[in-house]
Each structure stands twice: as C-alpha cells, then as structure tokens.
Amino acid sequence: MKNLATSTLYAAAFALTPLAATADELTTVRVSTIPIIDTAPLQVAITKGFFEEAGLKVDTTPTAGGAVGLPALASGAVQFTFSNSVSIALGASQGLGFKVVAAGSFTADAAPDIAGIVAKPDAGIKTGADLAGKTVAVNTRNNIIWLYAKAWVDATGGSSDDLTYLEVPFPQMLDAVKGDQVDAAFLVDPFLTAGISAGDVAISGWPYSEIQPSLPVGMYAATEQYIAENPETVAAFVEAYNKGVDWANENAGTDEWAEIIASYTRLTPDRLAGLKILPYYKVIDPEALQPTMDLMLKYDLLSSEFSASDLLHDTVLAK
Amino acid sequence: MTAQTMTEPAPPPAKPRRPLLQSRVSGVLLVLALLVLWDLSARFWVDSTSWPTVTAVLAALFSGSADLFAAFTSTISLMLKGFVLGALLGVAGGIAIGLSPFLRRAFTPLLEFLRPLPVPGIVPPLILLLGIDDAMKITVVAFSTFFPVLINAAQGVRMVDPVLIDMARTFRHSRLRSMWQLTLPAALPYVFSGLRISLALALIVTVVAEMIAGGTGIGYYLMTMQYAMQPDRMYAGVVLLAATGYALNWLLLLAERRLLHWYSPG
Numbered sequence: 179m180k181n182l183a184t185s186t187l188y189a190a191a192f193a194l195t196p197l198a199a200t201a202d203e204l205t206t207v208r209v210s211t212i213p214i215i216d217t218a219p220l221q222v223a224i225t226k227g228f229f230e231e232a233g234l235k236v237d238t239t240p241t242a243g244g245a246v247g248l249p250a251l252a253s254g255a256v257q258f259t260f261s262n263s264v265s266i267a268l269g270a271s272q273g274l275g276f277k278v279v280a281a282g283s284f285t286a287d288a289a290p291d292i293a294g295i296v297a298k299p300d301a302g303i304k305t306g307a308d309l310a311g312k313t314v315a316v317n318t319r320n321n322i323i324w325l326y327a328k329a330w331v332d333a334t335g336g337s338s339d340d341l342t343y344l345e346v347p348f349p350q351m352l353d354a355v356k357g358d359q360v361d362a363a364f365l366v367d368p369f370l371t372a373g374i375s376a377g378d379v380a381i382s383g384w385p386y387s388e389i390q391p392s393l394p395v396g397m398y399a400a401t402e403q404y405i406a407e408n409p410e411t412v413a414a415f416v417e418a419y420n421k422g423v424d425w426a427n428e429n430a431g432t433d434e435w436a437e438i439i440a441s442y443t444r445l446t447p448d449r450l451a452g453l454k455i456l457p458y459y460k461v462i463d464p465e466a467l468q469p470t471m472d473l474m475l476k477y478d479l480l481s482s483e484f485s486a487s488d489l490l491h492d493t494v495l496a497k
Numbered sequence: 498m499t500a501q502t503m504t505e506p507a508p509p510p511a512k513p514r515r516p517l518l519q520s521r522v523s524g525v526l527l528v529l530a531l532l533v534l535w536d537l538s539a540r541f542w543v544d545s546t547s548w549p550t551v552t553a554v555l556a557a558l559f560s561g562s563a564d565l566f567a568a569f570t571s572t573i574s575l576m577l578k579g580f581v582l583g584a585l586l587g588v589a590g591g592i593a594i595g596l597s598p599f600l601r602r603a604f605t606p607l608l609e610f611l612r613p614l615p616v617p618g619i620v621p622p623l624i625l626l627l628g629i630d631d632a633m634k635i636t637v638v639a640f641s642t643f644f645p646v647l648i649n650a651a652q653g654v655r656m657v658d659p660v661l662i663d664m665a666r667t668f669r670h671s672r673l674r675s676m677w678q679l680t681l682p683a684a685l686p687y688v689f690s691g692l693r694i695s696l697a698l699a700l701i702v703t704v705v706a707e708m709i710a711g712g713t714g715i716g717y718y719l720m721t722m723q724y725a726m727q728p729d730r731m732y733a734g735v736v737l738l739a740a741t742g743y744a745l746n747w748l749l750l751l752a753e754r755r756l757l758h759w760y761s762p763g
Contacts, residue, residue, distance in 0.1 A: 210629075213721060239629055239712045240721075246629055246710045249621055255628035349723040353545050368726055372546060444725035 204235040205411055209398075210247035210259040213240045213442050215367065216283035216396040217260050218435075219458050221442050223422030232418040234411070240442070251276065251399060257408075258398050258415065263470050263489075264322040264479065266399045270489055271480055275402040277491040280416045281423075281459045282396030285386035292454055293323070293386055294370055295330065296379035297362040298355060303382045306336025315346035315354050315363035320479060322395060322470075327364045329473050330385035338477070355379055368445060371452045390469055394462045397494070405491060416493040423458045430455045461496045549729040557733040564718065564730075565737055572714040573741070575631060576703040579638025580696060587643045587695070588688055591650025595684070596676075601651070612644045616702050620709050629710040634703065641702045645694040653687025654680055686760050689753045696749055700742050 211217045220238070223229050229236045239256060241247060247259040248266070252274045260282055270276040285291050295314070297303040303312075309331055316324045328338035346354050351363040352373045362382055365373060373379040386393050398419070405412050429435045436450050445453075467486035474480045536551035549557075558565070594601045616637055627633040657680050665675035707716025715734050722731035 213724065239710075240717070241709070241711045246621070246624055249624045250629045250710075253625045253628060255624065255630070347723075349547060349726070353547060356545070372726060376546070444721050444727060444730075446725070446727065449726055 204230060204233055205414075206235045206237060207258060207411065207415060208237045208239060208256040210250050210256045210261075211238045211240045212247070212260055213444070215439060215443060215453060215455075217442075218439055219282075219419060219422035219426045220260070220398075221422075221438055222425050222435075223418050225438050225441075226422070226425060228418040228421040228425075229415070232414040234414055234418060236415075248274075248276070248399070251401060254401075254404075257404055257411075258400050260396060260398050262322040262395055263397060263467060264320075264325055264474060266397065267471060267474060267484060267489055268320070268479060269399075271484055276399045276489075277402055277405060278397045278462065278489055279400045279405065279412055279491045279493045280398040280419050281394065281462050281494055282398055283394075284456065284459055285391075285393045285395055286384075286454070286456055287387065287391040289384045289387055290381075290454060291384040291387045292370070292456060293364065293366040294384045295327065295362050295364050295382045296355065296370065296373060297382050299377065299380040301361065303362055305383070306331030306334035306338070308382070309336055309362060310340045312361035313342040313344050313359075315351050315360040316343050317345065317348050317351075317364075319343060319345055323364050323366075325470075325473055325477055325479065326385040326389060328477050329389055330383055333389060334383060352378060367453055368449045371454070372449070375452060390466070392466070393470070394459075394467050397462065400491075412491075413493060420460045423460050427457050460494075462490055462494050463496070464490055546726060547723075547728045549732055553729040554732045554736060557727075557729040558736065561730050561733055565715075565734060568713070568715045568718040568734070569737065569741065572700075572703055572707065572716070575634055575707075575714065576638055576699050578631075579635040579703065580642050580699040582635065583639035583642025583699070584646050584692060584695060586639065587646025587691065588650050590643070591647040591652075591688070591691075592654055592680075592684070594647070595651040595654025596680075608644070608647070616641060616705050617709060620706065624710065629712075633710065634706040637706045638699050638702050641698045642695040645698065646688065646691040649687045649691025649694075650684055653684030656687065657683040686757055689749070689757065693746060693749055693753075696745055697742060700738070700745065704738065 209220065211220060220236075224236050224238070239250070247256070247261050248269050250256045251259040252269065258279070263278075266276050266278060285293065295303075303309060314327055316327055318324065324343055327343065331338045331341065344354075344360055346360065346363065348366055348369055351360075351365050352369055354360045355363050355373075356378055363379075364385065365379075374381065386395070400412060426435065436447065439445065439450060440447065464485075464487040467489070471480070471484045471486050471489075475483060532551050539548050539550040539553075590604075594604060619640065620633070620637060623633050623636060627636060661679055661683075662675060665679055670678070703714070704716040704719070707714035708720050709716075711717035711720060715738060719731050719734050722728070722734065
C-alpha cells in the first residue's frame with residue numbers, strides 16, 4: 179500500500195515538474211515506442227550512446243500494440259511517443275496539445291512497399307472495385323491503416339462504403355485470409371513478406387505508395403506544454419535521434435545494424451534478411467503530411483480542416 | 498478356545514486395484530493425448546505460421562528459458578503485490594460488510610456496479626491517473642482480486658452460527674474476542690475460496706495489463722513474440738503460464754489445508 183502511494187506520488191510529481199538538467203547529470207526522458215523496424219534510429223541512438231552524448235538518458239517503454247503511447251503522453255507518464263500521423267493528429271485536434279518533434283518512418287516511393295493489401299492468390303482482387311461487398315482486415319479502425327484502406331478502395335474504382343472493415347491484429351491477418359474469414363487484409367512487415375514468400379497471399383495493391391509516394395507515417399510526438407518548458411531537452415533529443423537516423427541509413431543491412439534490430443524486435447535473422455529496408459528521414463515537409471490531414475477530413479476522422487504545419491514543431495521542419 | 502480366536506481377523510484386504518481410467522493417471526493421460534493431438538495437427542492438418550509443433554514449443558521453452566525466467570519473475574512479483582493488496586482490502590471490507598447491515602446496504606449497489614467492469618476498460622483511464630508503470634498495473638490486479646475476496650468474506654461472516662455468538666456473549670466474551678475467535682475462523686474457509694478465485698484472476702489480469710501497457714513481464718513477452726513471428730516462443734510462454742496457474746492454485750490449496758485442518762467441506 180505504501181509502495182503504491184509513493185509511486186503514485188512519484189508519478190504525479192514526475193508529470194508536473196520539468197526535469198532539471200545539470201552539467202554532469204543526465205536528464206532522463208521516457209519514450210513510448212513500438213518494437214518494429216520503424217523505430218530503428220531511436221534504438222540505434224540508444225545503443226550507440228548518441229543520447230548520452232547529448233546529456234540524455236532515454237528510457238523506452240515499448241508497447242507491442244501501441245495503444246497506450248498517446249494516452250501516456252497526454253498524462254505526462256512519457257515525454258515522447260512514437261505513433262502514426264493519424265493518431266497524433268486526432269489527439270491534437272481534440273486539444274491534447276500533441277506536436278510532432280521528430281520524423282520516424284516513411285513508406286516507399288514506389289512498389290514494393292512496407293505495407294500492402296493482400297488476398298488469396300486466386301481471389302482475383304486487384305482493385306477497390308473487386309472488394310465490393312467484401313471484408314477487409316485492418317488492425318484498428320479509425321487509424322492510418324483503416325484510412326488508407328478506404329482511400330485506396332475509392333482511388334481504384336471502388337466505393338469505400340461498400341465493404342466491411344474487420345479489426346484483426348497483424349499477427350492473425352494471414353490466418354484470417356487463409357481461413358476465408360476475411361477476403362483481404364492490409365498487412366505490414368514482417369507478416370507481409372512472410373505471407374507473400376510462402377505463396378499464401380498475393381498483393382492486391384499498395385495503398386500508401388499508390389496514393390502518395392514516400393508518405394510520412396510514423397513520427398515522434400511531445401506535448402506543447404513539455405516543449406515550451408523544456409526546449410533544450412527537446413532539441414537535444416531530436417539532435418541525438420537524428421544522429422541515429424544517419425547511422426541507420428549508412429549502416430542498414432550490416433551485422434551491427436541487424437544485431438540492434440534483432441535485440442528489440444526479436445525478429446530472427448532469416449526474417450530480418452527478408453525485410454525491405456527503407457531510408458529514414460530527419461524532416462517532414464508539411465506539404466507531404468497535408469494530404470493525410472485532408473483524407474482524415476474526407477473520411478470523418480476530423481470535423482474541420484487541420485493544417486499539417488500546425489502539427490509540426492520547428493525541430494522536424496527543414497531549416 | 499474362544500470365538501474370537503476361531504474367527505481370525507482377516508488380513509486387511511489388499512487395496513483394490515482401481516481401473517486405470519478411474520485413477521489420477523487419467524487426468525495426466527488426457528493432457529498427454531491432447532499434446533499429441535496438438536503436435537499432429539501442427540504437422541499434418543493446420544497449415545499456419547502461427548501454429549508450431551509441440552516439440553518446437555518444448556525446444557523454445559529451453560532455448561528461451563533465461564528470457565522466460567526474467568519475464569515470469571517480473572509478472573509474479575507484480576501479481577503478488579496486487580493480489581496481496583486486493584486480498585487484504587477484500588477481507589477487511591468483506592468483514593465490515595458482513596458484520597454491518599448498514600454498510601451492506603450502503604455499499605452493495607456501488608460494488609455491484611464496479612464488479613463487472615472489464616480490465617481493458619479501466620486501463621486507459623487508469624493510465625491518465627497512475628501512468629503506465631507498476632502503480633497502474635498493481636491497482637488493476639488489486640481491483641480484480643478485491644471483489645471475489647470481499648464477497649466471499651462477507652458471506653463467510655454472515656454464515657457464522659448465531660448460537661455460537663450468543664453463547665460467547667453469555668460467557669461475557671468481548672466483541673473483539675468473539676470476532677477473533679469465532680467469526681474470523683468461521684469465515685476463513687469462505688475467504689480461502691475467494692482467494693483461490695482471485696489468484697487465478699490476478700494472474701490473468703497481470704498478463705492482460707502487461708499486454709496493454711508493456712515493457713516487461715510475460716504479457717509483453719507473448720505480444721513481442723507474436724509480432725516477431727516466433728509462435729514457438731509465444732506458446733512456450735503460454736504453456737509456462739498454465740503451469741504457473743496450476744502451481745499457484747496448488748500452493749494455495751496446501752496453505753488452506755494447513756490452516757484449515759479442522760475444516761472439511763461438505
């Protein structure tokens with residue numbers, strides 16, 4: 179009981195007081211992450227000591243599904259959260275004060291991409307029109323996967339209202355397609371590569387890159403309040419993270435890179451070898467993010483226009 | 498010669514050999530049969546990357562033992578903190594409610610309202626209040642442990658034979674003394690059955706909480722291995738989780754037999 183009370187107090191104090199940094203003491207920041215290849219630069223920056231060089235100690239709290247990252251950010255339990263553009267914008271539009279401080283992951287500039295809609299090889303599903311009246315698996319409704327599944331159906335001759343979107347976690351999607359519980363699934367790596375190379379499923383389309391090449395998808399957010407109270411910490415975090423971006427881009431595919439990725443994703447070497455590796459970036463162009471905001475408005479995730487530049491903090495914009 | 502010597506007492510009859518299917522062995526046999534069925538299904542019928550063979554799971558149990566040990570240590574310590582907290586509050590609350598009709602009337606609607614709340618439903622608001630660390634998880638575990646213990650303890654207190662209480666009063670035992678020597682021991686069997694329900698719940702809830710807000714523990718391990726496409730490791734965790742639940746229940750039964758040696762149900 180005493181433990182509980184003290185840790186509650188501690189959590190409250192932690193959330194309220196800005197962290198004081200001294201010259202010889204590292205400032206601790208907590209980052210909510212998802213253990214996927216998209217967060218490689220962050221893990222690189224931790225492993226290679228880039229954060230410590232910048233005076234930061236980074237504690238990560240990974241969540242496999244990623245569902246609690248943004249609530250934890252809003253509550254002050256973590257200072258930075260890796261999430262997708264749609265969820266961050268949704269929170270920001272609800273007045274939670276989320277701002278993107280660093281870039282995370284982008285999709286490919288052309289097929290093959292890191293995420294795609296798949297169906298059984300003999301199903302003959304090649305466009306959104308082929309999906310009329312059918313069921314497609316998405317990992318969560320009202321998120322970026324769901325949004326781009328709808329946009330792709332409309333963009334390829336179908337009607338996004340004509341199909342059912344069923345929530346299926348990524349690890350179960352291949353079985354759901356094979357077992358005919360869904361007709362198609364919006365799948366991400368490593369499941370996408372595994373399913374295609376096993377011949378269980380075939381690609382119907384690449385919603386991200388077909389709608390917009392090099393789409394900014396994953397990114398790191400902080401709250402406006404935290405940014406205002408800790409500008410140096412935020413700047414140091416982004417600088418060290420960006421060093422991780424450079425390192426990940428230069429060393430992609432090397433043994434050391436593979437070791438770092440395997441240590442937090444727990445992917446086996448053979449799965450890692452099959453993965454597509456895309457470049458990481460340090461800036462997000464508001465023009466590249468705006469179409470996502472516009473799609474959110476079109477599909478009723480937002481009730482009014484939302485400007486991408488309002489979501490992006492200086493640290494993630496081109497200097 | 499007396500009649501007694503004439504009718505020599507027959508040697509104690511040899512323990513009747515129970516047919517195999519009526520002995521304890523049958524339970525073990527069923528488990529083994531199901532494991533064989535699992536293994537065969539993974540080899541011959543089910544074509545899925547998420548359904549490993551039993552041998553692969555056993556291999557993962559050994560190769561991943563260091564990870565699994567760390568994960569289980571963290572999970573069980575978290576579970577025990579929540580369980581003890583919830584159980585203490587449950588026993589105290591149950592006795593109070595059992596003894597006082599006023600408290601019973603006052604609290605029953607609230608308790609019945611809170612009791613069915615599912616854990617995934619209360620985690621997001623708790624994150625806002627308590628963060629994503631142990632404080633939140635312990636609270637969730639304590640919350641789900643609390644109700645079965647409370648309800649059973651209250652029931653136990655009310656089941657005390659009123660004649661005994663009257664008798665204690667006749668002998669001028671203080672209220673505190675009859676509470677300590679009569680009410681509590683009489684309620685103990687009920688408390689224990691509440692504890693056993695809660696213990697199973699506490700393990701489940703700890704794992705669910707770790708799956709939602711992760712980082713450590715077996716819940717996080719299961720999710721990570723699922724996303725890393727290592728189902729053999731995931732099922733190794735599941736098998737160990739089942740064994741842990743079995744062992745915990747067994748330990749509590751053992752404690753119950755020690756403490757309640759005077760009590761035989763039925």
